[in-house]
Amino acid sequence: MASLRNNDTYSLYNLAWPIMLEMSLQFMIGTVDTIMVSRISDEAVAAVGICNQFFAALFVLFTMISGGAGILVAQKLGAGNELEARKAASLAFSFNVMIGIAVSLVVHFNTDLILTLMQVPPEIKPLAQQYLYIVGSGAIMMALLQVCSNIIRNTGNTKATMMIAIGMNLIHIVFNYVFIFGSFGFPELGMVGVGISTVLSRTLAALMLFIILLNSFSSRLTFAEFVRWNKKIVKEIAKIGVPLALGGGTYSITQLVIAAFIGTMGALELATRSYLSTVESFAFLFGMAIAMAVQIRTAHLYGSGKRKEAYSDVWKALKWGIVLVEVNTLILVILGKYILNWFTSDESIIALGVFLLIINIVLQPGKMMNMTMGNALNAVGQTRYVMITSIISMWLVSVGLAYVLGIVLEMGLLGVYIAMIVDEYLRGILVALRWRKGKGQMRDVPVPVSNGLSL
Template sequence: MNNKLNEDRKFTLWVLAWPVFIELFLQFLLGTVDTLMVSRISDHAVAVVGFSNQLFNALTTLFATVASGAGIVIAQKIGSRREEEARTVAIIAFKVTAVIGLVLSVILIMLPRPIAEILQLPEELLPLAEVYISIVGGGMILTAIMSTLGTAIRNTGNTKGPMYTAVGMNIIHIVMNYCFIFGAFGFPQWGLTGVAISTVISRLIACIVLMFIFLGTFERRIGLKDFSLFDRKLFKEVLVIGWPLGINSASWVFSQLAIFSFLAILGSTELAARTYMNTLESFCFLLGFSLALASQIQIAHLYGAGKTREAYSSVYRMLRVGLPLVIVNAFILVLFGRHVLGLFTQDHEILSLCASLLWLNLLLQPGKMVNMAIGNALNAVGDTRFTMNISLIFMWVVATGCSYLLGVSLGWGIVAIYVCMISDEYIRAVLSYFRWKDRKYLRLREEDMSRNNSSQLTTEVVHSC
């Protein structure tokens, strides 16, 4: 009884959300410091980092298919009291994503410049991009391992472990950045090359720490021989949930990468402005995103336990808190964003562009919050094909296609591109809301639980006779 109570407490929204929020908030602060440091090299360096990160985000979707699907299955299995199966799923996901990460690392080490050229990066940025992509991209296997281990640990209800690890990793990264950019404490002044090296080293340390946590995260400790485990049926469960998640995620990051390519066509000023805005926009939905992620874990756990009514209402309780926070944060950025941007760059053209984008961000963030929260809820109960389908349609037709048509072809620039992104978020938010309200997958779970209970009752009656 006590174990059940302790487990239920582990999966309350607040207990899950606050470590995720602290992790993301400190990452945001340290990421801001990171961008500030890189801006001391040049605005070109900032543009290269922003562009490269979009490329890396796009490539992570290749292993996010497995990692994200595994995370939801792990939470569902724990909710239904099948921890051994959850443990096996975590081990399988680790092995598969590590192999995918290794393949990506080799490709990025060998072909950094051709990849940047295909994605229309301006000629003056190619030398910096070649160095940064080859070094940071070469550590893609570390990103794959971090993603999978962090997701697995977090979906068992332990959100503190990944939080402490991420904070430590970012502190190490910032200290090393300071040493390599400014040549402090006798270190060589390597500029953007040093930033890339510090990124890889800090991620390596994080992988080691997460592995130690991962080995002891389930009731039965994971040993070396357990890494030979493979269960086709469980892996199929992961893929059934995971492949639409992967395509959904790929749709978003590749559409963002396409939009970054459009901005590169417009010029390095627009590219740098979008990179700075990405940093500021992260501030808007930190707590909201933390609540949405925690809500996904909680809903998957409740769904696995058959508590469908609690699962249904959970997302609305979260939105009542998250949505006002996002709106307030976006308005704060409108008031003070230009002053903050002055810490990163003194380029008047970039600052003027960002001043206009801050107002558009006030419209963007509420739609993004609702879309993210209800989309995560749908994913948690396994309704991943719906979120995939609307992403494929509206991200590419509205956000990407209209961005090129209005922003590049008609020459209306980055403001038109933002309007297209806003439209996409609101359309998908409305569609997701009506899908969640329909309760399709929750009703299927209720029917499944009813059949199981009837079958169990019949068995008990037969045995008693």
Template sequence: MKSTKNFGLWALAWPIFIELFLQALLGMVDTIMVSRISDDAVAVVGLSGQLFNALTTLFMTIAGGAGILVAQKLGSKRGEDARTIAIMGFTSSLAIGLVISLLLYTQSHAIAGLLHVEDDLLPLWNVYVRNVGGGMFLLATIASLSTAIRNTGNTRAPMYTGIAMNVLHIFLNYVLIFGELGFPKWGLAGVTVSDNVCRFLAALVLLYVFVHSFERKIVLFDLKIFNPKLFREILKIGWPMGVNMAGWLFSQLAIFAFIAMLGAKELAARTYMNTMESFCFMLGYAVALAIQIRVAHLFGAARTREAYSEAFRALYIGLALVTSNALLLYAIGNSFLRVFTTDPDILAIGHSLLVLNLILQPAKMLNMGMNNSLSAVGDTRFTMVVAIVSMSLVATGCSYWFGLQAGWGLIGIYCCMIADEILRGVVVLFRWRGKKYLLRAKTETRPPSADSEAAALPG
């Protein structure tokens, strides 16, 4: 069984941060390399990335719910249940990923029509979506395995895997896009080959770690395991998380479609800003992911008072980190933008977005930190309802009205995104302070000592 020392906030957070940093660095290098192909290629990668993110919610519904339960079961000393849940999370996510891969590979042109992709972008779109989308089952494998491994307290293995794969990905991108070192010059198609090769190797490494992550080694025969009772527990937590995530990502996809209607320059500017913002928020996001694992483990162990206070401790740390990073990005952001493009219109738009980012990032941290804490204790339906209402009316509806109809453009859309994050963040903050789920002491996963612990909660 994993030692509880693996579930300390910083022990969990720093490997996650390193992994996220490398992913963001890879994203920046990818964007720079793709920008050398054309701004149209950047626009295709940006828009298709939103599509891929939206579709990942279909398997992250299972993987996310399973991950939280793995941490809870380990906290309550039910290692066999944790093992069974992790296996079901992996096999179910893989099955869903295979269906998504088939859909994207065969229907890329039809999907382009739904997203109003410009005709000039269609050749690049079909190459990228068919090839990268066809490998989505590999992403499903990586996501489910990484989530399960992290929730055992082992956040280092995904980090080390990420380091190796990112180095390889940058190398393959370089030689396959530009035809260096005797490799063929494939342009955007080279990026798709690089993506799938690296995902395949990462999946193999994580699978090896996964089978050794529990007291009893996972063998091939175990992949047939299916426990209906435990699977219902996964769905109980996971489906609202999946709807929440899907709502956010489809909202972002709609917003990207609105931006695409504004023009290719606005779409390219938003794509460049996405890359830079990922650096700005990664420390806070690492803390948010770590606190979800920690709160779930503490909740499973009936240490409810500590779970309550740890959520606020993580929030304060995260707010300090993302605010500092937003200020730093504002100071150096214009120079970074010139790494991607020299187009004066795109640079002007980017400068305005850097100012708004000073408000957006702390708002995202508040929302993410409190949402993850509530999810860790199983209070996922409330966050789902709040998210769907706010994202539908404020993020998406207002973005369309102010961004397109009122003529505020990309600035108006950004203001609506900020309003959505603030609204949701404040609502879930008050929900956590109400301690509804923490005060539910008598559950199947928690020992009788939970009653005295819950009664001692502050507030």
């Protein structure tokens, strides 16, 4: 553990603890958010839940699009090349802005079509339409949040993103109280209020993160840097980022397909999955923080030529991550019934939810292995391998098996969860074996390079 915890800005401990705190508070605030929405109705929670499946897919897409630049920033800073790190950061920001605007326009003009494709039940669709229209039209703010957060974290500054995320979520809760329930003289807007609250809080957070991004290097980023094209840096970002974006895009699509499967199962399954999406995040929040820190640290060590340390630290981080996610999952299993009672009084939803939380004891370690080892490979430029294995497994196993078990064999959500388990472990084992295979090439080098391994 000593090598993971020291005074280095890029130590796993110093990178991970702010992310852990950020995610813990986001979980608690997200729980309060869901409880507040549940005061409208269970249908409102289901509507927000299924829309959030769509937004979670967008979140992954925006994260992956900016991910290549984030990794390159960490590698360049590790190599002591701040100039090229700045170029990567500014190019990534500009590109994400364009993608964000495009997505906002698509959602704004195609809300009904999107919900129809997701097979949202008729009793939920009107509420979902209100929420998706408002929040989806503000997808540009999601894009800005992800690219700014990604780059800032990869400079080693995870504390700033933590503080902004905490502030954003607290403001969101206040706005919810004001707009949902009509407090302080405002009209009672219900589901529309939830959407307005989400967009306003994200807008404020995006502006703050942009200001921090401008000052994340030794001198302030200038407007000219955001519009200046650099062919060399674009190629380097593309080599890492295109496979990341394709993998992220595939994940987004497959999650929407699975959400459509769940939508056909009925309101009970849809509401249960919506509540579990919030509750299960507690099980993996520490694991997610470690996996994110692993990618930042590994990219920095790789860029600085300290490859032996990078190789061994990933395995240590994986062990600690599995322990943490299992402890969190066991806590959820023990307290699951009481936690779900905060959200709903429907005994059928609670019973199914508690059962699926038990399934998470098996699911979460596989998820931890997949994300940690995949992030490590991404950090050294092995994004193409991660993309190929992910795309094949997500379509054949996650989607294919979910359809066979959940729909054809009528196993419902249990079938979907079994497919998730098989998918996570298959991908986790494949990326872990790839990382182990590359041990011989992870020798320290005197001159840092940033174009990845050839495993």
